[in-house]
Amino acid sequence: MAMTMTGEVQLPAPRQVVWEKLNDPAVLKSCIPGCEELDKTSDNEFQAVAKMKVGPVSARFKGRVTLSDFDPPNSYKITGEGEGGVAGFAKGGATVNLQDKDGGTLLVYNVEAQIGGKLAQLGQRLINGSAKKLADEFFANFAEAVKGGN
Template sequence: MAMTMNGEVQLPASREVVWAKLNDPEVLKACIPGCEELERSAENEFRATAKMKVGPVSARFKGRVTLSDFDPPTSYKISGEGEGGVAGFAKGGATVNLQDKDGGTLLVYNVDAQIGGKLAQLGQRLINGSAKKLADEFFTKFADAVKASA
């Protein structure tokens, strides 16, 4: 099952500050819902473990996250894939773009993802709702992290 999501978040900091936070593994680990582990495994690659619950399906996903297509402090692409055992798999990517706006930074994101296994059997509405909730939770925590350093 494929899904797409996009949105934007206004942040009260310069693009340089937001860029630094987007590239800080400790900030990302604290902001990713259910993230238990995020460790750098190569220059622009991380090993990740996250526990997720979508409807009645709960699983621990292990995978990797790669950052690419850098244009500091304006944009990059984040790609990832994870296996959750019998729950299935998830893989996808997001482009993140930063723009100066209203004395702060507008973060614009576009996500494409695919899921399979038991997760894909839950239905499009439940999956999309859960994905939006997870994205909202990430960006709320990320905005708080940016505000804390502003």
């Protein structure tokens, strides 16, 4: 099942600060809902473990995250794939763009993902709702980190 999602969030910090936080594994780990591990394996790759619950399906996903197409401090691309055992798999990517706005930074994201297995059987509405909730939670956590919480 394919899924797309776009959004934007206004952050109360200069673009350079937001860029640095987006590239800090400790900040990302603290912001990703359910993230148990996020280990840097190279300059632009991470191994990740996250526990997620989508509707009645709960699973621990293990996967790889790669950052590419760097244009500091303006944009990059995140791609990843994860296996959740019987729950299924998820893979996809997101472009992240940063723009100066209203004395802070506007972060604009565009996500494309594929899911399969039990997760795909849950239906588009439940998956989209859960994905939006996870994205909202990540960006709320990230906004706090940017303000100086992390």
